[in-house]
Amino acid sequence: MRAVVVTQPGGLDALEVTAVPVPDPQPGWVRIKVKAFGVNESEVTTRAGESDPEVTYPRIPGIEGVGVVDQAPADSGLRPGQQVATMMGGMGRSFDGSYAQYVTVPTGQVIPFETDLPWEVVGALPEMFQTAYGSLARGLDLKAGQTLLIRGGTSTVGLSAATLAKDLGATVLSTTRSPKRAEELRAYGVDHPLVDNGRIEEQVRALVPDGVDAALELVGCSALPDTLRTVRRHGTVCFTGALAGQWSIPDFTPFMIPGGVRLTSYGGEARDLPAEVFQHQLDGIAAGRIKPSIAGVHHGLEQVRAAQADVEAGTMGKPVVVLDD
Known part of the structure; x- marks a missing residue:
């Protein structure tokens, strides 16, 4: 088969399309014929050699993918030709990922679905919808009628969280550093776009005097103290x-958290996006209730470099690569 292989870390030219053996699935694993995959920041860092220590080279990157089952264990409940998605769980890091015509993954991280949506749409969804849904459901336990602040709203996860929260029935406030992107946020259902100058507590409290019910922090620890004061x-x-880029707070003390405000985190896996939830999301896109954040569609493995260049350029939305038969 053909695959994109990173032999050693480097620039975009480190992404080499080459012929490699079709992988044989281990016991309890599924082989998927890849139809499309989203391209993510974490794959850029893997290519550049700035990823987790678990990454070794050579490596086929790709932390998510969609396609059809090619081979599956008899007791898995999966059948050849069935539409499936997969993401995370070590894909493209501790084992080879989706930048290839075939990928093998553990059965437990395979999500079956049925849709007539094109592969270029479905391919953008797994990682960003899993992260957004997991944050809203598992991290925040968001309910209909509540208010949600998204800090870092123009990211793919931020845009996905906005459209999913609106589908749930929440009121959404979301931030952008660029006034020009405020209307783009509205297109994803955001009720109150906010221009983030580093401190947004006053803006939020002007709209919701007692503070929002929930806040999703995507900017990082540099913004976290201010975000905590909006709740x-x-x-x-x-x-x-x-x-x-800031994952920790020097000299952190719990007393930095305002009294009575709860702080949690989310960093989940495929199992946090149940098949029925993913199916609901796909049906919502087909019905026009949910808007996927897609930056551009690239055809063929040779276009992976262009897709990663889009990520590095900060293009709004998720670049998708489609593998044409």
Whole structure:
């Protein structure tokens, strides 16, 4: 088969399309014929050699993918030709990922679905919808009628969280550093776009005097203290990402957290996106209730370099690579 292989870390030219053996699934694993995959920041860092220590080279990157079952254990409940998605769980890091015509993954991280949506749409969804849904459901336990603040709203997870929260029935406040992107946030259902100058507590409290019920932190620890002050007593902040690059707070003390405000985190896996939830999301896209964040569609493995260049350029939305038969 053909695959994109990183033999050693480097620039975009480290992404080499080459012929490799079709992988044989281990016991309890599934082989998927890849139809499309999203391209993510974490794959850029893997290519550059800045990823987790678990990454070794040569490596086929790719932390998510969609396609059809090619081979599966008899007791898995999966059948050849069935539409499936997969993501995370070590894909593209501790074992070879989805930048290939075939990928093998543990059965437990395979999500079956049925849809007539094109592969270029479905391919953008698994990682960003899993992260967004997991943050809202597991991290924040968000309910219909509540208010949600998304800090880092123009990221793919931020945009996904906004459209999923609106589908749930929440009121959404979301931040952008660029005034020009405020209307783009509205297109994803955001009720109150906020221009983030580093301190947004006053803006939030002007709209919700007692503070929001929940806040999703995607900017990172540099923004976290301010985000904590936007939440009502007994409300919750979920730390999911660090777009600004700061993952820790020097000399942290619990007394930095306002009294009564709850702080949690989310960093989940495929199992946090149940098949029925993913199916609901796909049906919502087909019905026009949910808007996926797609930056651009690239065809063929040779276009992976262009897709990663889009990520490095900060293009709004998820680049997708489609593998044409």
